Amino acid sequence: MLKTRRYGWGLVLLCMLVLGGCGYYFPHVYEGPHRSIYMPTWQNRTNKLGLDMKIYQSLSHWFQKSEAVNLTKEKSGADLVLAGEILSIDLPSVSWENISNATGTQVNLYVRYILKDNNSGKILWEVPNKLYTADYTVKTATSAADDEALAKIIDDLSEDIYLGALNKIRKQQMQAQPAK
Numbered sequence: 001m002l003k004t005r006r007y008g009w010g011l012v013l014l015c016m017l018v019l020g021g022c023g024y025y026f027p028h029v030y031e032g033p034h035r036s037i038y039m040p041t042w043q044n045r046t047n048k049l050g051l052d053m054k055i056y057q058s059l060s061h062w063f064q065k066s067e068a069v070n071l072t073k074e075k076s077g078a079d080l081v082l083a084g085e086i087l088s089i090d091l092p093s094v095s096w097e098n099i100s101n102a103t104g105t106q107v108n109l110y111v112r113y114i115l116k117d118n119n120s121g122k123i124l125w126e127v128p129n130k131l132y133t134a135d136y137t138v139k140t141a142t143s144a145a146d147d148e149a150l151a152k153i154i155d156d157l158s159e160d161i162y163l164g165a166l167n168k169i170r171k172q173q174m175q176a177q178p179a180k
Contacts (some may be wrong), residue, residue: 001010010057015144020160021054025124029065029066029166030066030068030069030088030166030169030170031068032068032169032170032173033068033172033173034068034069034070034078035068035069035070035079035080035169036069036070036071036072036078036079036080037069037070037072037078037079037080037081037082037122037163037165038071038072038074038075038080038081038082038118039056039059039071039072039073039082040071040073040075040079040081040083041053041056042056042083042084042085042086042113043084043085043086044085044086045085045086045087045088046086046089048086048089051086051089051150052086052153054150055086055150055154055157055158056085056159058069058154058155058157059082059158059161061158062139062158062159062161063072063083063162064096065162066166067163069166069169077119077157078118078152079116079117079118079119080116080118080124081114081115081116081117081118081119082113082115082161082165083114084111084112084113084115085109085111085112086109086111087110087112087129088108088110089107089108089109089110089149089150090106090107090111090169091104091107091146093101093106098125099121105133105135105136105145105146105149106133106134106136107133107136107146107149107150107153108113108131108132108133108153108155109131109132109133109150109157110129110130110131110132111130111132111157112127112128112129112130113126113127113130113161113165114126114127115165117172119164124168124171124172125164125165125168130140130157131151132156132157133153134149134150134152134153134156135149136148136149142148156180164174
């Protein structure tokens with residue numbers, strides 16, 4: 001019995017050491033010094049009205065996950081600038097049941113975005129042309145199915161930008177720290 005308890009405590013201690021020293025972090029949370037990001041409304045080069053505001057709202061939602069990073073509409077005083085552009089949207093039907101009934105739809109959204117240091121003007125991250133796509137099966141092709149696919153794309157795009165921005169902020173923070 002005494003031997004079993006010793007092994008049990010030894011196992012608990014080993015697990016604590018392994019988990020405590022593994023360097024794991026939560027990629028969705030930035031806990032460094034407070035950073036503010038100026039994000040102007042994205043330019044919308046498509047005929048899909050309100051798409052720029054949907055992206056802004058989705059990005060705002062993602063950036064609320066981290067208390068140390070906030071989006072602002074004021075460029076002065078912001079640490080970083082996150083700007084983007086909606087290049088094009090394509091809503092082709094991709095599969096057909098018969099001559100006139102679409103059974104699937106695919107939405108393609110092309111965007112570009114950039115993250116730069118507001119003080120130095122240095123580009124931290126640039127994505128010049130990124131395709132996001134979503135497929136949906138429907139009984140009849142409708143704008144509701146397209147909107148559902150587009151909502152999925154916007155959430156994926158926002159998550160990618162949020163995680164990428166946090167990664168670049170962490171990298172910038174590590175480079176700013178003096179070597180030990």
